[in-house]
Amino acid sequence: MMKPQSVAIIGASSNPVKVGYVILNNYIEEGYQGRLYPINPNDDKILGLKAYKSVLEVRDRIDLAVIAVPAAIVPKVLEECGRAKVRSVVVVSGGFAEIGDQKLEDKIVAIANKYKMPMIGPNCLGVMDPRSRIDTLFLPTFKLSKPKIGGVSFVCQSGAVGSTVLDLIAKEGFGLSKFISYGNAAQVDEVDLFEYLMEDDETKVIIMYIEGVKRGREFFEIGKRLSMKKPVVVLKGGVTEGGAVAAHSHTAALAGSHEAYDAVFRQCGFAIARDLTELLHYGKIFASEIEPKGDRIAIITNGGGTGVLTTDAVFNAGLKMAEFSSQTKSTLKKKMPSTVNIANPLDLVGDADDRRYEDALNLLAQDKNVEMLIVIALFQTPGADEKLSERLVHLKSSIDKPMIVISIGAGYTEERKIFMENNGLPVYDSPAAAANSLAELLKYAKYKKKMV
Amino acid sequence: MMKPQSVAIIGASSNPVKVGYVILNNYIEEGYQGRLYPINPNDDKILGLKAYKSVLEVRDRIDLAVIAVPAAIVPKVLEECGRAKVRSVVVVSGGFAEIGDQKLEDKIVAIANKYKMPMIGPNCLGVMDPRSRIDTLFLPTFKLSKPKIGGVSFVCQSGAVGSTVLDLIAKEGFGLSKFISYGNAAQVDEVDLFEYLMEDDETKVIIMYIEGVKRGREFFEIGKRLSMKKPVVVLKGGVTEGGAVAAHSHTAALAGSHEAYDAVFRQCGFAIARDLTELLHYGKIFASEIEPKGDRIAIITNGGGTGVLTTDAVFNAGLKMAEFSSQTKSTLKKKMPSTVNIANPLDLVGDADDRRYEDALNLLAQDKNVEMLIVIALFQTPGADEKLSERLVHLKSSIDKPMIVISIGAGYTEERKIFMENNGLPVYDSPAAAANSLAELLKYAKYKKKMV
Numbered sequence: 057m058m059k060p061q062s063v064a065i066i067g068a069s070s071n072p073v074k075v076g077y078v079i080l081n082n083y084i085e086e087g088y089q090g091r092l093y094p095i096n097p098n099d100d101k102i103l104g105l106k107a108y109k110s111v112l113e114v115r116d117r118i119d120l121a122v123i124a125v126p127a128a129i130v131p132k133v134l135e136e137c138g139r140a141k142v143r144s145v146v147v148v149s150g151g152f153a154e155i156g157d158q159k160l161e162d163k164i165v166a167i168a169n170k171y172k173m174p175m176i177g178p179n180c181l182g183v184m185d186p187r188s189r190i191d192t193l194f195l196p197t198f199k200l201s202k203p204k205i206g207g208v209s210f211v212c213q214s215g216a217v218g219s220t221v222l223d224l225i226a227k228e229g230f231g232l233s234k235f236i237s238y239g240n241a242a243q244v245d246e247v248d249l250f251e252y253l254m255e256d257d258e259t260k261v262i263i264m265y266i267e268g269v270k271r272g273r274e275f276f277e278i279g280k281r282l283s284m285k286k287p288v289v290v291l292k293g294g295v296t297e298g299g300a301v302a303a304h305s306h307t308a309a310l311a312g313s314h315e316a317y318d319a320v321f322r323q324c325g326f327a328i329a330r331d332l333t334e335l336l337h338y339g340k341i342f343a344s345e346i347e348p349k350g351d352r353i354a355i356i357t358n359g360g361g362t363g364v365l366t367t368d369a370v371f372n373a374g375l376k377m378a379e380f381s382s383q384t385k386s387t388l389k390k391k392m393p394s395t396v397n398i399a400n401p402l403d404l405v406g407d408a409d410d411r412r413y414e415d416a417l418n419l420l421a422q423d424k425n426v427e428m429l430i431v432i433a434l435f436q437t438p439g440a441d442e443k444l445s446e447r448l449v450h451l452k453s454s455i456d457k458p459m460i461v462i463s464i465g466a467g468y469t470e471e472r473k474i475f476m477e478n479n480g481l482p483v484y485d486s487p488a489a490a491a492n493s494l495a496e497l498l499k500y501a502k503y504k505k506k507m508v
Numbered sequence: 509m510m511k512p513q514s515v516a517i518i519g520a521s522s523n524p525v526k527v528g529y530v531i532l533n534n535y536i537e538e539g540y541q542g543r544l545y546p547i548n549p550n551d552d553k554i555l556g557l558k559a560y561k562s563v564l565e566v567r568d569r570i571d572l573a574v575i576a577v578p579a580a581i582v583p584k585v586l587e588e589c590g591r592a593k594v595r596s597v598v599v600v601s602g603g604f605a606e607i608g609d610q611k612l613e614d615k616i617v618a619i620a621n622k623y624k625m626p627m628i629g630p631n632c633l634g635v636m637d638p639r640s641r642i643d644t645l646f647l648p649t650f651k652l653s654k655p656k657i658g659g660v661s662f663v664c665q666s667g668a669v670g671s672t673v674l675d676l677i678a679k680e681g682f683g684l685s686k687f688i689s690y691g692n693a694a695q696v697d698e699v700d701l702f703e704y705l706m707e708d709d710e711t712k713v714i715i716m717y718i719e720g721v722k723r724g725r726e727f728f729e730i731g732k733r734l735s736m737k738k739p740v741v742v743l744k745g746g747v748t749e750g751g752a753v754a755a756h757s758h759t760a761a762l763a764g765s766h767e768a769y770d771a772v773f774r775q776c777g778f779a780i781a782r783d784l785t786e787l788l789h790y791g792k793i794f795a796s797e798i799e800p801k802g803d804r805i806a807i808i809t810n811g812g813g814t815g816v817l818t819t820d821a822v823f824n825a826g827l828k829m830a831e832f833s834s835q836t837k838s839t840l841k842k843k844m845p846s847t848v849n850i851a852n853p854l855d856l857v858g859d860a861d862d863r864r865y866e867d868a869l870n871l872l873a874q875d876k877n878v879e880m881l882i883v884i885a886l887f888q889t890p891g892a893d894e895k896l897s898e899r900l901v902h903l904k905s906s907i908d909k910p911m912i913v914i915s916i917g918a919g920y921t922e923e924r925k926i927f928m929e930n931n932g933l934p935v936y937d938s939p940a941a942a943a944n945s946l947a948e949l950l951k952y953a954k955y956k957k958k959m960v
Contacts, residue, residue, distance in 0.1 A: 075859075078890060150847055150857065154812075194858075199920045200888045215858065216811020219888040220916040227918035267816060293816035296823035305849045306812035331940050332817065332916065359668020360606075360758035364719060364745035365784065371748035395602055397757045405602065406646075406667065407527075436652045436671040438530060464672040464784065466679035468651045488783050 057144040057174060058234060059188045060119030061090045064111050064142065066133050067124035067149075068094030068102050075124045075148065075194040077103075085197055088189045091116060095133075111140040118142045122182060122192045127151030130178065131163050138171030146192050147177035153240050153308035154179050161308075165242050174248075179307065180239025181215040184222070186232055187258065193237075195219055206231010207260030208343050211249050213238060213307050214293070217265045217332070224336055229477030230343040233259045240308055245270050250278045254285055261342040263289040263335055267303040272320070279324035284507060287342040287500050290321050291329040325503035327496040334492070337484065341493035344482045346458045348498045350427035352378035353491075354420045355401035357432035358408040358440055362487065363401035366430060366462065369491035375428075375498075377401075384423040391415050401432075409439035410447035421455040429459040430490055435469045445472040449479040458497075462490050509596040509626060510686060511640045512571030513542045516563050516594065518585050519576035519601075520546030520554050527576045527600065527646040529555075537649055540641045543568060547585075563592040570594045574634060574644045579603030582630065583615050590623030598644050599629035605692050605760035606631050613760075617694050626700075631759065632691025633667035636674070638684055639710065645689075647671055658683010659712030660795050663701050665690060665759050666745070669717045669784070676788055681929030682795040685711045692760055697722050702730045706737055713794040715741040715787055719755040724772070731776035736959060739794040739952050742773050743781040777955035779948040786944070789936065793945035796934045798910040800950045802879035804830035805943075806872045807853035809884035810860040810892055814939065815853030818882060818914065821943035827880075827950070829853075836875040843867050853884075861891035862899035873907040881911040882942055887921045897924040901931040910949075914942050 063083065067076035080094055080103055093116070094102040097109045108114050111121060111133070121142045123133055127149050137145055145168065152161040161178065168175035176182060182192030186205045193200075203225040210225070210232065212218035218237040225232060234256070236249055246269055253259045262282070269275045282288060294303030295314040321328050327342075329335040353370050355377070357363035370377060377400050380388070388398045392412070395405050402420070404412050413431070420426050431448060433440055452459050461476060461483045463469050473483045484490035515535065519528035532546055532555055545568070546554040549561045560566050563573060563585070573594045575585055579601050589597055597620065604613040613630065620627035628634060634644030638657045645652075655677040662677070662684065664670035670689040677684060686708070688701055698721055705711045714734070721727045734740060746755030747766040773780050779794075781787040805822050807829070809815035822829060829852050832840070840850045844864070847857050854872070856864050865883070872878050883900060885892055904911050913928060913935045915921050925935045936942035 073890065075890070155847065155849060194890065195888050196890060199892075201918045212813075214811065214813020214816070216809075216886050216889070217813035217817070220811070220814065220886055220921075223888055223917035223919070223921065265813060267813070291817075293813055293820065296820045298823050298829045299816050299820035302812075302816045302819040302851070302853050305851055306816055306855065331821075331938055333938050333940075357668075359666065359672070360754075361664075361666025361669035361717060361719070361745055362672065364666070364751050364754045364758055365669070365743075367754040368745065368748045368751035369783075371750045377750045395607065397607060399754070399757050401754050403758065434668050434672055436647050436675055437668070438525065438527070438646065438648060440651075465675035466653045467675070469672075469675065486783055486785050488785075 058185045064093040064118045064121040066095040078194040121145045123147045134167045144174045146182040150179040152178045175243040177239045181237035184235040201226035203232035209234040209259040211264040213267045247274045250282050254282045263339040265291045267293045267307045283325040289327040289338040291335045337489045337493050351375045352427040354378045354426040355430045359434045360403045366487040369487035373491040373495040378426040406437045407439045410444040432462045452481050510637045516545040516570045516573040518547040530646040573597045575599045586619045596626045598634040602631040604630045627695040629691045633689035636687040653678035655684035661686040661711040663716040665719045699726045702734050706734045715791040717743045719745045719759045735777040741779040741790040743787045789941045789945050800953050803827045804879040806830045806878040807882045811886045812855045818939040821939035825943040825947040830878040858889045859891045862896040884914045887924050904933045
C-alpha cells in the first residue's frame with residue numbers, strides 16, 4: 057500500500073472540482089513513477105491517461121486502488137477490486153458509520169475481508185509516503201505545503217487534522233516517513249497500523265491523532281511493545297463530555313473515558329499532547345533523535361526577560377536549573393564582558409554576537425553539572441545575525457550535550473529558524489514548548505530504561 | 509515623551525555597531541518629522557546631521573533625550589539634561605541595579621527628581637509610538653517587523669521580550685498604540701505608566717510583561733481603576749522559584765510570591781497570560797473590541813477532527829456548546845447536503861465552499877441559543893479559497909454576534925489569515941487559543957458589570 061508499483065484511481069475525473077480529479081492530478085504533478093490507471097465508466101481519457109470502465113478491464117496487477125465514488129457505489133467497485141485481485145484499497149468516500157449507516161460500513165468490511173484485501177477508511181484522506189511519492193490525498197497541492205522526507209510517521213483518524221498537521225510539519229521543518237489518515241477504521245485500525253510501523257525501518261517516531269480505539273486490549277499490548285522500539289506521541293480528541301459526542305458523529309468513535317485513555321497511554325510510555333501545537337513540538341524533539349543526558353539545564357540568552365520566562369518554563373516542566381561549577385564561573389567571569397551576570401540563565405546581553413555565544417557554550421558544555429542546553433537566540437538584537445545561526449548549527453555537532461534553540465519573532469527570525477531547522481537544530485518559538493519537549497524526551501528515556 | 513517635537517540622542521554615533529548609531533538611524537529611516545539633535549563630544553556631523561558636544565549647546569527646547577552612553581557617564585549627561593531643561597529622558601544604558609550597582613541607580617534617580625524630569629529606564633529599550641514615529645529602540649529595522657497603528661499599548665519591563673512581542677504583534681496583525689520598555693523602573697514605574705495610559709485616548713487595550721512591582725498598594729489601586737476603563741492582559745515573569753532569582757538579576761525586580769501577584773491581578777480584573785503566546789492571543793481578542801454576548805458557543809467547521817478538538821477546548825475553557833433550536837435544525841437539514849450532520853459542532857465537511865458557510869452562519873446567527881460563533885476554516889480543503897476568506901470578512905459585519913476564526917496551516921493558510929486579520933476578523937491558529945480568548949473576553953465583561 058505504501059510502495060505500490062501500480063495504482064488505480066476509481067472515480068477519477070476530468071472535472072477539477074471532483075475529488076477524483078484532485079487525487080489523479082496530484083499523482084501526476086508529484087511525479088509518481090509507477091503505473092496509473094484512472095477508472096471511470098463515462099470517460100475514455102482523463103488528464104491525458106487512458107481511462108478504464110472498471111478495474112476488471114485493467115490487464116496489470118494493481119497494488120493499490122483508491123476509491124473516491126459515492127458511498128452507495130462503494131460496495132460494487134470494492135467487489136470488482138476483489139475479483140481483480142487488487143492488493144490493497146483506500147476508501148476516501150464518506151457516508152458510512154459516521155452518518156449512522158453502520159450497515160453499509162459492515163457490508164464493505166465483509167467484501168474486503170472476503171478477498172483478504174487490506175482496506176483503509178472509509179471517510180479518510182488515505183496515505184502519503186514522500187519516498188515513494190504515493191499520495192491519495194484529495195487536497196490541492198498549492199494549498200498544502202508537503203513535508204520533506206524524514207523519520208516521523210503520522211497516524212491520523214481525522215482527515216482535516218491530518219492535512220493541517222502535514223502543512224505545519226512542513227513549516228516546522230521536520231521530515232515525514234508515512235502519513236496515514238484512516239477515518240472510520242472499519243477494517244485496518246490503530247492496532248494494524250502500529251504493527252506495520254513497528255517493523256517499518258523508515259519510521260523512527262510516531263505521532264498520532266486519535267478519537268477512539270476499537271480493540272482496547274490489543275492496542276495496549278502492541279502500544280507497549282511499539283514504544284520500546286520507537287517514541288509515540290498521541291493527541292486524543294473527545295476528551296471532554298462535549299468533545300466525545302462530537303467525536304462519535306465524526307468518526308463513529310466511542311470515545312470512552314478520558315482517564316482510562318490517559319492511563320493506557322501513560323502505561324504504554326506514550327508522550328501525551330494536549331493540543332495540535334504540542335503534538336508538533338513533541339514530534340519535533342523526538343525527530344531530532346537527541347539522547348537526553350539528565351534534567352539539569354543551562355540556559356544561555358541574549359534577552360534577560362526571555363531567560364526569566366524560560367527559567368519559569370524549566371521549573372514548570374519539572375526540570376532543574378544546573379548549578380555551574382566554580383571553575384566554569386571563574387572562566388566565564390574572565391571571558392565575558394562586565395555587563396554579563398555570571399548566573400544560570402546566563403544573560404549574554406543584547407549586544408552578544410556569535411563569538412560570545414561560542415565562548416559561553418563551549419565552557420558550559422564542559423561543565424559536568426550541565427546536562428542539557430537551551431540556547432535563546434533573539435534575532436531582533438544587533439549582534440544576532442546569520443553568523444550566529446551558522447555558529448549554533450556548527451556548535452550543535454561539536455558539543456557533546458543535547459542542545460535546542462528558542463527564537464521568537466516574525467520575518468527575519470523565521471528565516472533564521474528555517475535555516476537552523478534544515479540543519480538539524482530543533483528550534484522552538486516559546487519557552488514552554490522548549491522546556492516541555494525536553495521533559496518529554498527525558499520521560500521517554502526513563503520509561504525505556506525502566507522497562508528494559 | 510510620546511509626542512516630542514524635538515529629540516536629542518546622547519551617545520549618537522557614526523559607527524554602525526553602536527547603539528547610538530542604530531537609534532539615530534531608525535529615527536531617520538522611519539521618517540520622524542520633528543527636530544533631531546545628535547549629541548557626541550567627538551563628532552561634528554553624524555549621519556548627515558550637525559552633532560553637538562552636549563545638550564547644553566542645543567538652542568532649542570528638547571522634549572525628549574535618549575541616553576545611550578556607558579553607565580558611568582549617565583549621571584553627568586543627565587545633569588546636563590536637567591540644566592538644559594530637557595522635558596523627559598529615556599536611559600537605555602544598562603549597568604545599574606540589575607548588576608548590583610544600586611548606588612549608581614539612586615544617583616540618577618536623584619538627578620532626575622531634582623530637575624523634575626520624568627525618566628524611563630535605565631536598562632531598557634525605551635518607547636515607540638507608530639503615530640508620532642517616535643522610536644528609541646536600538647534594534648536594526650530589517651530584523652524587526654513593526655506593528656501597524658492601532659489601539660493596543662504594550663508595557664514591558666524587559667527589552668528582549670518587548671522586541672520579540674513587537675515582532676509578533678506585527679505578524680498577528682493587530683495595531684499598536686504605545687510601546688514602553690521601562691527596564692529597572694528606577695523612577696517611572698508601572699503605576700505612572702498606568703496613570704498615563706488610562707487617560708490616553710489612543711490606547712484601548714493594555715498588554716504587559718512585568719517582573720516585579722515596586723509600589724504594590726498604588727499598583728492595586730490604579731490597576732482596579734484602569735481595568736474599569738480598559739482591558740489589561742498581564743504576563744508575569746519569575747513565577748517559579750528559579751524564575752524569581754533570574755528576574756532579580758535581570759531587572760533588579762523583587763519578584764514576590766506568585767500567589768500574591770495572581771490574587772492582585774485577579775482582583776484588578778486583569779486577564780492573566782501564562783506565556784508570551786497567550787499574551788498575544790488575549791491582546792488580539794481585546795483589540796478586536798468584540799462585545800461578548802454569553803457563553804453558549806456554536807462551532808462551524810469544514811474539518812471534523814478540528815471540530816472535535818475545538819469542542820474539547822470550549823469545555824476546557826469553561827464555555828458551553830449551544831443547543832440549536834429545533835427551527836434552526838430543521839432549516840439546516842433542508843439547506844445542507846446529506847453528508848452534513850446537523851449538530852454542534854456543525855461539520856460542513858471537506859467540500860464546503862463559501863456559500864455553504866454563508867447559509868449556515870446566517871441561520872446560526874438568528875438562533876437565540878447561540879451567543880458566540882467559532883468558525884473553523886481549514887484552507888487546505890478544495891472548497892475553501894479566497895472567496896471563503898472574503899465571505900467571512902463580509903459576514904463578520906452583517907452578523908450581529910461575536911465571531912472569530914480558527915485557521916491552521918502554513919503558506920496558503922497564512923496568506924488567508926493575514927487577509928482576514930487585516931480586515932478586522934480575529935484569526936487563531938489553535939482551538940485552545942480561540943476558546944481561551946473568548947473565555948477571557950467574557951470574564952472581563954462580567955468583571956466590569958459586577959464592579960459598576
